[in-house]
Every structure is written in C-alpha cells, then in structure tokens.
Amino acid sequence: MAVEKSTFEAYRDRVSKPLVRIFTTFGRDHWAVFGVGLVLNLIQRGASLVPPFILGVAIDAVFNQTQAYELPLLPAAWIPGDRAGQLWLSFGLIIGSYLLLAVSSLARGLCMDYFSHRVMHDVRTTTYRKLQRLDMGFFESEDTGELMSVLNNDVSNFERFFDDAFVRATRIAAVLLGVTAILVYLNWQLALVTLSALPLLAVGTLLYHRLVEPAYDAIRSAVGSMNTRLENNLGGMQLIKSTATEEYENERVRDVSWDYFESNWWRIKLELFYHPGSRFLTNVAFGMTFLVGGVWLVSGPPGPFTGELSVGTLVTFLFMSQRIRNPMRDIASVVDLYENARASGKRVFGLLDMPVRITDAPDVEKLPAVDGHVEYDSVTFDYENAVPSPADAEPDGGTVATDTQDGWNSSDDETDPVLKDVSFEAEPGETVALVGATGAGKSTVLKLLLRLYDVDEGAIRIDGYDLRDVTLASLRESIGYVSQETYLFGGTIRENIAYGRFDATDEEIREAAKIAEAHEFIERLPEGYDTQVGERGVRVSGGQRQRISIARTVVGDPDILIFDEATSAVDTETEMLIQRSLDRLSADRTTFIIAHRLSTIRDADKILVLDDGEIVERGTHEELLERDSLYANLWRVQAGQIDELPEEFIDDAIDRTSGQ
Incomplete structure (x- = not known):
C-alpha cells in the first residue's frame, strides 16, 4: 500500500536544480571570493604539473644531452648556455613551482573555506528564519527530528560540497586539461595510450551518477526519520524507564537505523564497485604507457607509432600518468558529494518553498494601546484548512517562497469545522472563562485570538481592529499567554523571566516573580x-516552572491575558498559589481562562460553555447552575455528585470520549 507523502515531502520532490539555486540565492554576495578561490585552485594545479615537465626536459638536455634545453613560455635568452647553469635553472623553477603551489594552496583554502562557511551560515539562518514564519499547522503535521535534520545535517552538507567537491572538481578539470596539453605537446601518439582510459571512465562515471542519485534521496530521508526517533526517545526517557519499554524502543531505534543502513549500503556497494574499477583503468593506462614507451626506447617505434621518443619524455609521461590517477579516483567522491548536497538542497528548498499563510498583509498597521474589548463575530474554523496541502505544491520556480497563501487546503472541502459560528464579546477588564469537554474547541478559540491560525469565516476584533489588519508583532505583544505545558529555555531563571522583555531590570524581574508567587522559592535556591x-526546565518542579512562566508574562505587562489550563497539572497547594498570582495578574485586564476545574472560574464575569465547536451556554456561574444543563452537569461531576447526573449526559459523554 502506498504511503501518502507529507506536505514537506511533496514540496521537496518538486524542487529542481537545488545547487544552482544555492549559488544564485545564497552565493551571489560572495561570488568574488569564490571566483578568486577557483582561479587560485587552477594556479595550484598548474604549479603541480611544472616539476615533472622540468624534470623530463632536464634529463634529455642536461644529463643525456640528446636535445636542446627549451621550455615553453620561457625566452631563449633567459636559458644559460652551460649545463651547470641549466641544472640550477631547473632547480630554481622546480622550487619556485613548489613555493607557488604552497602559497596558492593557502590562499585558495582561505577563499573557499570563507565562501563555503558563509553560504552555510546564510542557508542555516535563512532556513531557521523561515521555520519561525511557518504556521502552527505545519509544525503539527511534521516531525521535529526531520526539521532538525534539515538545519543540521543538510545545511552542513553544503559546506562539504563547496569546500571539497568544487575544489576536487576544478582540480580534476585543471589536471586533465593540463596533463593532456603537456602530453600532446610532447608526443601526441603516446598521449593516446596514456589517455585511453578517459572515455571508459567517463561512461562509468555517468552510469554511477545515475545509479547513486536515488540512493542519496533515500539516505537523507532515512537520516530525518532516525533523528525524529532518537529525539522522541531522548525526550521521553522517563516514560520509557517507568514503563520498562527499553527493549521495545531498542527495536524501534534498530528499525530506523536499519533503514538508514540499507539505503546507505546500496550507495556503498556502488562506490566499492566504481572506485576499484576506475583505479584499475588508470593503472592499466599507466602500465601501457610504460610498456609502449619502453619498447619504443629499446626497439624503436612499435606498430603504428612513428618518430623518436626520448628518456626524458617517457619519464614525464610516467609522472604525468601518476598525476591523473588521484583526480580519476576523486571523480567518485565528487559525484558522492554532489549527490549528497543535491539531496540536501531539495530538502532545504522544499522547506523554504513552503507557503506562509499567517503573515502581515501589505497595508497593516501597528495595533495601538489596547483597552481590551474583544469581539468574536460568527467565527468558523477547521484545522484541515490550516495545513498546506501536498497536492497543491507548486513546481519549483527558482526563488525562495516566504509570504504566499498558495498551496493551502481550500475551505470549500466538506468537513466538520472545529468551531462553528462562534460569537461573543469581552468587555475591557472582564474575565471570560471557556469550559467544555476535551475537544470542544476551547483552546482553538484562544489560538485564533493569538492568530496562530486564521479564521475561515467571520472575524475577530480587538478594540474594533480586525486581527488581520494589524501587525502580528503588535498583536502578540499585547497578549500574555500562560499554557498548561510551560516551556523554559536552557539558562537561568532570570533569563527565562526576562524572555521577551530582554531589557527588564532586576527590580522588574523580582517584582514579577513576587506577583507570580515565585520569589520565595527562587530565593531559597x-x-x-x-x-x-x-x-526545558527539568531542574525545577512543574509548579515552579508554571510560576516562572507566569512571572515571564507579568514582566511583559500585556493588556489581554490567556490562561490555558494553567493550574491543571499541579497539586492543590501549588494550584492555590498559582491561582492567587493569576488573580493579581488579571486585575484590570481582559482575561480569558480555560479550565477543567470549574472551581477556579466560578467568579468569572462570563462563562462560555462549548460543545462540539459551538457555544451552547453562556452566563455567570449562578446563572448556568440555575439553567441546569451541560454546565450544571459538569459541575456535578467535579462535585462528586455522579448519581445525580442524567442518563442523557452520560451517553453524550461516552460519545464524546469515544471520538477522542
């Protein structure tokens, strides 16, 4: 059965010419450095060919005296007439070429390393910046390990490609052209023997390239899957140990590791066949050069060959044939690095080409100082419309996509929305509580207020401003969000409280901690x-993390507050402390509270009861109890009055939970 591709895979598979795009998109500002590096690489390779050529000339002219001392591009007036002078000239040219080789090698390394690492830096930072712009729907549909693999493994492959593959490729081209020119200049007939392996190597390399290309695509995908599994297991180590599932997880890691092994083993087998084959052909060419040249010197021109061959020329041929062995051997490595970088480039641009839906429109304005009047006007929303569709992935256009709504699921699909025609208002300073069964849509209502998603129909307004008509930064700066799943960054408590308000003073941080009932336990540390x-805050308890998170919200001094199950995961005493801090924080601010523990919201100015994405009841705590409907039954559940619940409520509860 075919496995449906994810959206990321669909965009990745439609990327064409990724390495060309890397050059044109990220290398453009550094082309001068790259060009100088290539020129220096050519000089370096040219300098490496000078010594064997000089040696051949010296053998014939200085030692055997079978021909005159002549060097291309060197005026005859500069050549001494005596053998001793010619010997010293040969020595000087050889030492000079080695000096030029060393200097050009150093300069080339500086240029190419600078270029490759700058490109790698630009790709990584641009990709991360794009990741931050992608919508929550994307992160809820893709694996974190896969994205980490793109930022780490795939981006690093570009450095190896530019710094290593390009250097080797230009070396191969320079050496082959230089050696060919020298050998043809010295003896074109023997050059045919020495270079006879090149056509066969070209055919073998083309075949190797075609076979190894899909292998690297599979390898990059396998690396992403393996990273995802390892990240999940490391993050869930406490669960693994507490449930004694180590062997089960060993098997799962073994499976993804085996997938990586199999995809990589196919590449290795191709490489193992190609490398010995290429070496064998170049060694045969070397042996044939020695045989034909030796016969030529001993017995005269063999077979169809004509003319004379000197000892110095044969020595030069033998040295030059050795010079082309390493470049020929490196062709496979260049192909490997190219294919690896190409596969990584498809993954990087597959990510960069992902559409961004939640973004600032061209003419939006900054949200001014907020009074706190919030209005939901006939809001309908479905998560299916918030996730990019693989089927709509556009073919690569050669540019980095950042702000487009193309490629998103159409809202015309016939699905059951998560929220249906939700309308209510919160006056400035009011506390509005949202209650209901799990999956009723409570959290979704407030995620829309933060504009983590956009409504499909209707509108949400703050002080009369449609959320889509103000900048995202100003909107989110005016809202403080405290979640049940608190997140702390690795660092100090001080840094975590000041996160988002990096210029907060120590006094402001301490005052925020006091309001959040955190100062006392922090001082005792x-x-x-x-x-x-x-x-992720593993060195402090859950209640302490929650209070640090609340202090972080206090420092931000938001005009609107959202508490999403802020006390549901802590003990009773900690809940009491957190509730006190929430009461202080919400004073004179428009506040939204999601709570399963109804006792924490009984004093709310307005309670909204959601069921299956709709507001079915609204009012104060007393009004809703008098109505004796869904809210009253939820209250009975928490009060332990199970026997007083109507059968209809129990049946509905069974239906709701069976769908979770």
Missing part, C-alpha cells in the same frame, strides 16, 4: 535567580 533550570 542556592544560586537564586541565577539558578540554571536545565533543558
């Missing part, structure tokens, strides 16, 4: 506010 929280 050995290093206080300079305590390292560890990756």
Whole structure:
C-alpha cells in the first residue's frame, strides 16, 4: 500500500536544480571570493604539473644531452648556455613551482573555506528564519527530528560540497586539461595510450551518477526519520524507564537505523564497485604507457607509432600518468558529494518553498494601546484548512517562497469545522472563562485570538481592529499567554523571566516573580535567580516552572491575558498559589481562562460553555447552575455528585470520549 507523502515531502520532490539555486540565492554576495578561490585552485594545479615537465626536459638536455634545453613560455635568452647553469635553472623553477603551489594552496583554502562557511551560515539562518514564519499547522503535521535534520545535517552538507567537491572538481578539470596539453605537446601518439582510459571512465562515471542519485534521496530521508526517533526517545526517557519499554524502543531505534543502513549500503556497494574499477583503468593506462614507451626506447617505434621518443619524455609521461590517477579516483567522491548536497538542497528548498499563510498583509498597521474589548463575530474554523496541502505544491520556480497563501487546503472541502459560528464579546477588564469537554474547541478559540491560525469565516476584533489588519508583532505583544505545558529555555531563571522583555531590570524581574508567587522559592535556591533550570526546565518542579512562566508574562505587562489550563497539572497547594498570582495578574485586564476545574472560574464575569465547536451556554456561574444543563452537569461531576447526573449526559459523554 502506498504511503501518502507529507506536505514537506511533496514540496521537496518538486524542487529542481537545488545547487544552482544555492549559488544564485545564497552565493551571489560572495561570488568574488569564490571566483578568486577557483582561479587560485587552477594556479595550484598548474604549479603541480611544472616539476615533472622540468624534470623530463632536464634529463634529455642536461644529463643525456640528446636535445636542446627549451621550455615553453620561457625566452631563449633567459636559458644559460652551460649545463651547470641549466641544472640550477631547473632547480630554481622546480622550487619556485613548489613555493607557488604552497602559497596558492593557502590562499585558495582561505577563499573557499570563507565562501563555503558563509553560504552555510546564510542557508542555516535563512532556513531557521523561515521555520519561525511557518504556521502552527505545519509544525503539527511534521516531525521535529526531520526539521532538525534539515538545519543540521543538510545545511552542513553544503559546506562539504563547496569546500571539497568544487575544489576536487576544478582540480580534476585543471589536471586533465593540463596533463593532456603537456602530453600532446610532447608526443601526441603516446598521449593516446596514456589517455585511453578517459572515455571508459567517463561512461562509468555517468552510469554511477545515475545509479547513486536515488540512493542519496533515500539516505537523507532515512537520516530525518532516525533523528525524529532518537529525539522522541531522548525526550521521553522517563516514560520509557517507568514503563520498562527499553527493549521495545531498542527495536524501534534498530528499525530506523536499519533503514538508514540499507539505503546507505546500496550507495556503498556502488562506490566499492566504481572506485576499484576506475583505479584499475588508470593503472592499466599507466602500465601501457610504460610498456609502449619502453619498447619504443629499446626497439624503436612499435606498430603504428612513428618518430623518436626520448628518456626524458617517457619519464614525464610516467609522472604525468601518476598525476591523473588521484583526480580519476576523486571523480567518485565528487559525484558522492554532489549527490549528497543535491539531496540536501531539495530538502532545504522544499522547506523554504513552503507557503506562509499567517503573515502581515501589505497595508497593516501597528495595533495601538489596547483597552481590551474583544469581539468574536460568527467565527468558523477547521484545522484541515490550516495545513498546506501536498497536492497543491507548486513546481519549483527558482526563488525562495516566504509570504504566499498558495498551496493551502481550500475551505470549500466538506468537513466538520472545529468551531462553528462562534460569537461573543469581552468587555475591557472582564474575565471570560471557556469550559467544555476535551475537544470542544476551547483552546482553538484562544489560538485564533493569538492568530496562530486564521479564521475561515467571520472575524475577530480587538478594540474594533480586525486581527488581520494589524501587525502580528503588535498583536502578540499585547497578549500574555500562560499554557498548561510551560516551556523554559536552557539558562537561568532570570533569563527565562526576562524572555521577551530582554531589557527588564532586576527590580522588574523580582517584582514579577513576587506577583507570580515565585520569589520565595527562587530565593531559597542556592544560586537564586541565577539558578540554571536545565533543558526545558527539568531542574525545577512543574509548579515552579508554571510560576516562572507566569512571572515571564507579568514582566511583559500585556493588556489581554490567556490562561490555558494553567493550574491543571499541579497539586492543590501549588494550584492555590498559582491561582492567587493569576488573580493579581488579571486585575484590570481582559482575561480569558480555560479550565477543567470549574472551581477556579466560578467568579468569572462570563462563562462560555462549548460543545462540539459551538457555544451552547453562556452566563455567570449562578446563572448556568440555575439553567441546569451541560454546565450544571459538569459541575456535578467535579462535585462528586455522579448519581445525580442524567442518563442523557452520560451517553453524550461516552460519545464524546469515544471520538477522542
């Protein structure tokens, strides 16, 4: 059965000429450095061919005296007439060529390394910037490990390609052209023997390229899958240990590792056949050059060959045939580096070509100071419309896509929306609570307020401003969000509280911690506010993480607050402390609260009861209890009055939970 491609895979597969796009998009500002590096590489390779040529001339002219001392491009007036002078000239030219080789090699390395690392830096930062712009629908449909593989493994492959493959490729071209020119100049007939392996090598290289191309696509995908599995397992190590599922996870890691092995083993087998074959052909060419040249010197021109051959010329041929062995051997490495970089380039541009839906329109303005009047006007929304569609991926156009709505699912699809015609208002300073069963749409309502997604129909307004008509930055700066799943960055408590308000003073940080009921426990820590929280805050408890998160919101001084299950994952005492801090923080601010524990929202100015994406009840706590409907039944559940629940409510609860 065919596996449906993800959106990222669909965009990746439609990328064409990725390495050309790397050059034109990211290398354009550094082409001068790259060009100088290529020229220096040609000089370096040319200098490496001078010593064997000089040696052949010296053998014939200085030692055997069978021909005059002549060198191309060197005026005859500069050549000494005596043998000793010619010997010293040969020595000087050989040492000079080696000096030029060393200097050009150093300068070439500086240029090419600078170019490759600058391009790698630009690709990584641009890709990460694009990742931050992509919508939440993308992150909910793609694996984090796959994206990490793009940022790390794939981007790093460009450095190897530009720094290594290009240098080798130009070396191969320079050496082959230079050697061919020298050998043809010295003896075109023997040159045919020495260069006879080249056509066969060209055919073998073309075949190798065609066979290895799909292997690298499979390898890059396998690396992404393996990174995803390893990241998931490392993040869930506590669960693995507590459930004694180590062997099960060993098998899963073994499976993805085996997939990588199989895709890579096919490439290795191709390489193992190609490398010995290319070496064998070049060695045969070397042996044939020695045989034909030796017979020529001993017995005269063999077979169809004519003319004379000197010892110095044969020595030069033998040295030059050795010079082309390494470049011939490197062709496979260049092909490997090219294919690896090409596969990585498709993944990078597949990501860069992903459409961005949630973005600032051309004529938006900054949201002014907020009073806090929030209006939901007939809002309908479905997550299916918030995820890019693989079927709509456009063929590569050769540019980095950043702000386009093309390639998104159409809202004309007949699906059951998550939210249906939701309308309500929150007055400035009011506290509005959203309650309902899991999956009723509570969190979705407030994600739309942050504009993590856009509504399909209707509108959301703050102080009369449609969210789509103001900048994302000004909108989100005016809203403070405290989630059940708090996230702390690796660093100190002080840095985490000041995150988003990096210029906050120590006094502001401490005052925010006091409001969040966090100051006391922070002061008791050995290093206080300079305590390292560890990756994702693992060195502090869940309640402490939550209060640090609240302090971070306090420092931001937002006009609108969102508390999404902010106390559901902590113990009763911690909940009491957090609730006190939330009460302080929400004073005089428009506040939205999502809570399963109805006792925490009984004093809300307005309670909205959602069921299956619709607001089915609204009012205060007392009004809703008097209505004796869904909210009253939810209250009975939390009060332990299970026997008083109507059968219809229980049946509906069974239906709701069975669909989760």
